[in-house]
Amino acid sequence: MGAAATAPAIHTVDLTKRFGSTIALAGLSMTVPRGEIFGFLGPNGAGKTTSVKLLLGLLRPSSGEAWLLGERIGDLETRRRIGYLPELFRYQGWLDAREVLALHCELAPLPRSTWKEEIKSALNTVGLSDRADDRVSTFSKGMQQRLGLAAALVGKPELVFLDEPTSALDPVGRHDVREIIRGLSARGTAVFLNSHLLSEVEQVCDRVAVVDHGRVIASGTMDELLSGTAVRVRVSGLDQAAKAKLAAFGPIDDEGEQLTFTKLDIERVPELVSTIVAIGGRVYEVAPRHQTLEDRFLQLLHEEEA
Amino acid sequence: MSPVFVFARLTVQEASRRRLLLALVILTLLVVGFSAWGFNKITTVTRSDGTVLPAQQVTLISSQLLIVVTFMYSGVLALSAAVVAGPLISSEVESGLLLSELARPVRRSEVVIGKWLGLAILVTAYAAGSAFLELTAVDWATGYVPPHPIELVIYVAAEGLALLSLGLLLSTRLSGITGGVIALVAWLMAWIAGVVGDIGTGLQNSALQNVGTISHLLLPTDGLWRGAVYAMEPDVILATLRAAGTAGRANPFSAVDPPPTAFLTWVVVWFALMLTLSVWSFRTREI
Numbered sequence A: 001m002g003a004a005a006t007a008p009a010i011h012t013v014d015l016t017k018r019f020g021s022t023i024a025l026a027g028l029s030m031t032v033p034r035g036e037i038f039g040f041l042g043p044n045g046a047g048k049t050t051s052v053k054l055l056l057g058l059l060r061p062s063s064g065e066a067w068l069l070g071e072r073i074g075d076l077e078t079r080r081r082i083g084y085l086p087e088l089f090r091y092q093g094w095l096d097a098r099e100v101l102a103l104h105c106e107l108a109p110l111p112r113s114t115w116k117e118e119i120k121s122a123l124n125t126v127g128l129s130d131r132a133d134d135r136v137s138t139f140s141k142g143m144q145q146r147l148g149l150a151a152a153l154v155g156k157p158e159l160v161f162l163d164e165p166t167s168a169l170d171p172v173g174r175h176d177v178r179e180i181i182r183g184l185s186a187r188g189t190a191v192f193l194n195s196h197l198l199s200e201v202e203q204v205c206d207r208v209a210v211v212d213h214g215r216v217i218a219s220g221t222m223d224e225l226l227s228g229t230a231v232r233v234r235v236s237g238l239d240q241a242a243k244a245k246l247a248a249f250g251p252i253d254d255e256g257e258q259l260t261f262t263k264l265d266i267e268r269v270p271e272l273v274s275t276i277v278a279i280g281g282r283v284y285e286v287a288p289r290h291q292t293l294e295d296r297f298l299q300l301l302h303e304e305e306a
Numbered sequence B: 001m002s003p004v005f006v007f008a009r010l011t012v013q014e015a016s017r018r019r020l021l022l023a024l025v026i027l028t029l030l031v032v033g034f035s036a037w038g039f040n041k042i043t044t045v046t047r048s049d050g051t052v053l054p055a056q057q058v059t060l061i062s063s064q065l066l067i068v069v070t071f072m073y074s075g076v077l078a079l080s081a082a083v084v085a086g087p088l089i090s091s092e093v094e095s096g097l098l099l100s101e102l103a104r105p106v107r108r109s110e111v112v113i114g115k116w117l118g119l120a121i122l123v124t125a126y127a128a129g130s131a132f133l134e135l136t137a138v139d140w141a142t143g144y145v146p147p148h149p150i151e152l153v154i155y156v157a158a159e160g161l162a163l164l165s166l167g168l169l170l171s172t173r174l175s176g177i178t179g180g181v182i183a184l185v186a187w188l189m190a191w192i193a194g195v196v197g198d199i200g201t202g203l204q205n206s207a208l209q210n211v212g213t214i215s216h217l218l219l220p221t222d223g224l225w226r227g228a229v230y231a232m233e234p235d236v237i238l239a240t241l242r243a244a245g246t247a248g249r250a251n252p253f254s255a256v257d258p259p260p261t262a263f264l265t266w267v268v269v270w271f272a273l274m275l276t277l278s279v280w281s282f283r284t285r286e287i
């Protein structure tokens, strides 16, 4: 157990999942240290939810191995120390919020004497204290997601899986969730955050991995990943054929008059502008900036296709 | 509390909060009231000469009527058990409700057995409660009490439990509607196969007899139903049936002998098999 106490929160080696002929996850190898906020990004169908379900033992890996908190996945005892908010969050509509959380305390299992305090603090954290005694069936979707988050928090888990925790939340709720995640990390809980809301991930994660088609195409700390610059150009008078001639400047996020060169060395900006002018474009604005996660994400997916 | 009892408690709680129990209680009280009135009629109808039926006639008619009424009760119980068990697991898998619960230190077997237990408590309580009310009403109306009331309750409850177990097994893999419908069709087919087996006995045709035997083994509901019928037959009826020989057996509302011990042993094995299969099926299911 000595080793387990210092073991990483998550460690996987070549974790693979096939559904018939579909490869949902193709050899995931990664390590998430304790207490870290880990962002798992990828487009729809990339294999994010599949990874979480594999780690929680809801799905069986086709091959590969994984450990949570130093114990092999599937170990029952380890699950006492883990919280989970599923992507498809749903709780008993015929119970009230307090009863749902009591159920999770009971299954966790926490000593009965602590339930009251745990439930109160979880409800408070997610902002549902005033609806504690209402049936869940009367909750809005966002309130149900908050309840799910509360359920994931009971028992002070050492590792929390959040599968798109803000998909149903309003901007205030999203802000709250970021605060909750930071709070978890501050007290030493590792957070595995599945998301495609890149700005959100960028604001809160220490480290990210980008998956596509079941494989990790980039990973590292936010600084390592976002080292380049992106350049946004406002330009008119370019048709598709003309835009194609700009391919030499790297991947382009084309939004009509707004072209974003998602990774472009700042030294090449003058050359870019003169090329645009040469092919008949009219330049209104050139704005270099640090690459955002979205730039990097689009760039990676672009390279992946090529 | 062990997770088994947590899931059992949740199942009972859900049935009561969704007002399933209330609906069943109201319907049952209606049926009991109505049948009390009907049974009372037997004792008060007058024949063409103006006299009421002799006591022995009353017992005879009451016992036959009670068998038919019980058939309705067992039908309601079987139907409800199948309809409730069919979606018991599948609906929670589909809605995602089980996702967060199964990420807790909970074995899949505990979920299956807990849900079975919860529903089994409801089925048994309904069988016992409705039998108590109905038999009390019949006793009040006609003075007739079936010879083996306890066995009657056990057999009717066991029939409900059998359908519950089948429904739950299907529920680990199939969607709720599909599982419920299959369980119901299987129940009806088993009943018809039982009748076919009876005809086989009447005609002394072994092929037809085998249909009955095999169906009793695959789904013991009809065999259990015959046990319930036997528990409701006073000696006069049994004597008449025995006198009629093999022809007396060709009737789904009569039973000449109690279910053989070998069959009852098989029923116990069958329940164990169904539960084991359900656990195995759910354990290997991906969610």
Ligand SMILES: Nc1ncnc2c1ncn2[C@@H]1O[C@H](COP(=O)(O)OP(=O)(O)OP(=O)(O)O)[C@@H](O)[C@H]1O
Binding pocket: A019, A022, A023, A024, A042, A043, A044, A045, A046, A047, A048, A049, A050, A051, A087, A196
């Ligand atoms: N039960 C299943 N049966 C068959 N294929 C599945 C199953 N679950 C997932 N898949 C496939 O696995 C792949 C990855 O799915 P997954 O749900 O992990 O994606 P995701 O990254 O979570 O996407 P999203 O952002 O849309 O939530 C997809 O191609 C999906 O079709």
Ligand SMILES: [Mg+2]
Binding pocket: A048, A049, A050, A087
């Ligand atoms: Mg997903």
